[in-house]
Structure formats: C-alpha cells, structure tokens
C-alpha cells in the first residue's frame with residue numbers, strides 16, 4: 001500500500017506509521033510526506049527516514065483553489081493508494097477531494113460526531129464528557145463529517161488539562177491509525193452507505 005501522509009505539526013502519528021512500515025509484514029510504504037508549513041518536527045522525521053517531502057504554503061498562492069490544485073498534483077505525483085492527513089491543519093478543496101475521493105483519511109482527536117473542528121480535546125474537556133477518544137474517517141466535503149473507519153475510546157480524568165488529555169488521546173490515536181492502515185493494506189475497505197467495511201466490495 002502506497003501512502004502519502006500530510007502533516008502540520010509534531011508528526012507523532014507519522015512516526016508511528018514510519019515505525020510500522022519498517023516491518024515488511026505491514027506491507028505499507030510512506031512514499032512522500034506533504035506539509036503546509038516548514039520548520040516542523042514532522043518534516044524532520046520524514047527526512048530522517050529518507051522519505052521525500054514537499055511543502056505548499058497557502059500564502060504562496062494567489063487563491064486557495066490554486067493551492068489546492070498544487071497539493072493535489074504534488075500528492076498525485078507519488079501515485080498513492082491512500083492519503084492520510086495526520087495532524088494536517090488545513091481543509092482541502094474540491095480538486096483534491098475529487099482526485100482522492102474515498103481514499104483520503106483523517107484522524108481527529110475526539111469521538112465524532114462529537115467535538116468536530118480544531119479543538120477536539122479541549123471541547124470535550126470543557127463539555128465535561130467522561131470518555132472521549134480518536135476517530136479515523138474518510139474525508140468528505142464537510143468538516144469531520146465523513147464515514148468512520150475506526151474509533152478508540154479514552155477516559156477523561158478528573159485532573160486532566162487539555163494537554164494531558166490530548167496526549168492520552170494521541171497514544172490511542174496512533175495505535176488506531178497503525179492498526180487500521182495495516183488492516184486496509186491486508187484487506188482493503190469499501191463503503192456501504194456511511195458504514196465502512198473492511199474487505200473487497202461484494203457485488
């Protein structure tokens with residue numbers, strides 16, 4: 001399975017994938033890492049692993065659509081089977097979505113459909129839920145609305161801060177991501193309405 005991973009931050013999810021890919025039985029290769037900014041730890045991790053990288057900053061383009069097409073083309077150049085947004089802090093546009101429809105996955109640090117958006121961990125903490133978690137989903141036109149591939153549950157502790165809760169979520173998120181991508185590499189997946197099923201679609 002050829003993976004392109006999109007990142008904006010520390011890249012701990014990327015690192016978990018890179019570590020898993022070192023195992024031949026995982027049958028997956030990160031063929032490129034794309035980012036929307038430079039100077040981030042995620043890009044250092046990619047370079048350390050000798051994975052090609054590309055950086056496309058929205059501010060370097062006249063229009064958001066031009067950035068989106070460039071992102072689509074750079075990503076497509078690596079002929080990925082799957083694109084994973086792992087802490088990529090941008091919403092992609094129509095051309096990217098059209099090109100990678102059904103093959104673009106995102107991780108979110110909450111149990112969707114609860115707490116979508118930029119601050120999944122903080123919003124769950126402020127709401128006062130006692131369990132939260134992480135969700136891997138197929139990106140669609142909405143914000144964190146796509147079909148759910150996997151979820152992992154994490155308890156909220158009484159003395160949690162946003163940081164301690166997010167760190168606990170990220171541990172579960174990494175495991176969920178690595179397990180799910182491994183399963184997709186072995187079995188594939190398809191959509192049945194909103195339900196994601198592993199394995200090939202039956203006629």
Ligand code: GRF
Pocket residue numbers: 007008009010011012013014042086087088107108109170173
């Ligand atoms: C993850 O929790 C992701 O879901 C969220 O930001 C975090 C990224 O972490 N949007 P990293 O860059 O993979 O370390």
